[in-house]
Amino acid sequence: MSELHYKTLSETAAMLQAGEITAEQAVQACLDRIEATEPSVKALISVQGEQALAKARELDGQGPDPAKPLWGVPMVLKDLLTTKGVTTTCASKFLENFVPFYDATVVEKLDAAGAICIAKANMDEFAMGSSTENSAYFKTANPWDLERVPGGSSGGSGATVAAGQCAAALGTDTGGSIRLPASFCGVTGLKPTYGRVSRYGMVAFGSSLDQIGPMARSVEDCARVLQVIAGHDPKDSTSVDCEVPDYLAGLDRKDLSGLTIGLPEQYWPDPDKEGGLSPEVDQACRNAVAKMEELGAKTVPVQLGLTDYAIATYYIIAMAEASSNLSRFDGIRYGKRAENAEELIDLYTKSRTQGFGDEVQRRIIIGSYVLSAGYYDAYYGKAAKVRRLIRRNFDKAFESCDLIAGPVCPTTAFKSGEKADPLQMYLIDIFTISCNLAGLPGMSMPVGLGADTNMPIGLQLLGPSFSEDLMLSAANTLEKNLPPMPSPGL
């Protein structure tokens, strides 16, 4: 069944529904692929093989169910989504032995739709990073070139999809953590509008920024998964109670006529100048935009004038929220407890110091600093105001266009160890973080391989709040008219 592994989720789901393959065969094919590729890719923190096969046999016993759109489909979850009875580590030593007693809402929804979760994916510890090098367990390799990073923080989710280990995965995106690994690994990833998907059971990093979304091998696959996980949840008061459109219904558009694509000058810096796009990224993304024009889309220049301030704004807010969120890790109710602590404060301090990696500690310290009495106004308060201005930038831009297009990242995947300085690592998020600050949906879709590095390049699409349906339909039309994306030679 090895020929199954690079099929799209849509193809696999159709074969399962038609009874052409059993759920057990689908799961076994993924487990075989994991066995073959995992020693080199290392995308997964844990694999629930026996459990997944048992669930598959149970489903097979009942037979395919058209009411369950993901019936028998093997999926992987980023390891910060709680799974009942299955260790959830957030790639941190602090939660090495944490076994949740409840499922995240998205996990419940996938289960109800018939999906089978086969493994938990590696990530940067508590989703803090852009390369998955901050995992406390191991680094994940990019399936296209094992010396390069898969991006982050959902690098395990990106790599497992690219390596054909599952039909699709869930990631989370606080500042680009779905879109960057999707771009680097040559898969499609969607960060929904803030409030579109319930975050109950997702271990929080930046609560005003985090969203859960699909990563898969086609736009249609992302639409199918989003359809299942989207919607209001009484357990998450930030999930918005508005109707979930039929994302698949819009996918049959023939062309892009009537669509206006905004091209922000700030997202297309001249490749010949310092700080510009790498020529291969510029080329591939421009080709994709040219294809959209050929398909009838109109392009217009737009301004996102505050792009240069977005990284500072984002990291102040994200770190402030992280320092607050991570104060729950105290070694009392779950997670790591240091030995030989003399009294309570000592217990907190030792447990946290031993349990958190360097990047997590750096962010907690800066987050605490920017929230502290003397610096709140200059940092956190200021960033919250600039955030409003960034949102207005987008509102203004969307007055003259339907969607925005640009690269996900100025370069293709870099080599492991290449960006050792934390600030240099933050700077690669330049094109992805404004979207989270504004709460908008964004996606990355592969548009080819770079002429210089031969690595995948992702085009980013951004849209107004709750425009996932339009974004998916435009992306699907573009995908169908681009040369098919090859698979990594694994």
Place this chain on the structure above:
Amino acid sequence: MKISPEEVAKVASLARLELGPEKIEEFTGQLGDILEHMDKLGELDTEGVEPMFSPVEQVSVTREDKVRKEHTREEVLSNAPETDGKFFIVPRIV
């Protein structure tokens, strides 16, 4: 803004983290660079701008204040490093 090693140690301790001398030195340089980058925001005029704390700015969603038993005591205690079967156990406080 540059940050001093003393400030790094102090904020760390407030956040219940304990940094050794080498870590303080390493972090002082890195955090100084990051804060310096963040100082960029000072260039912008934000006079009169309402701060935005969340993309969802509607009125807070509330639900009926009703007691529900969703999880058992055993479940809630199941991940605790130390319990007596009924309560979380912490080191002696007083």
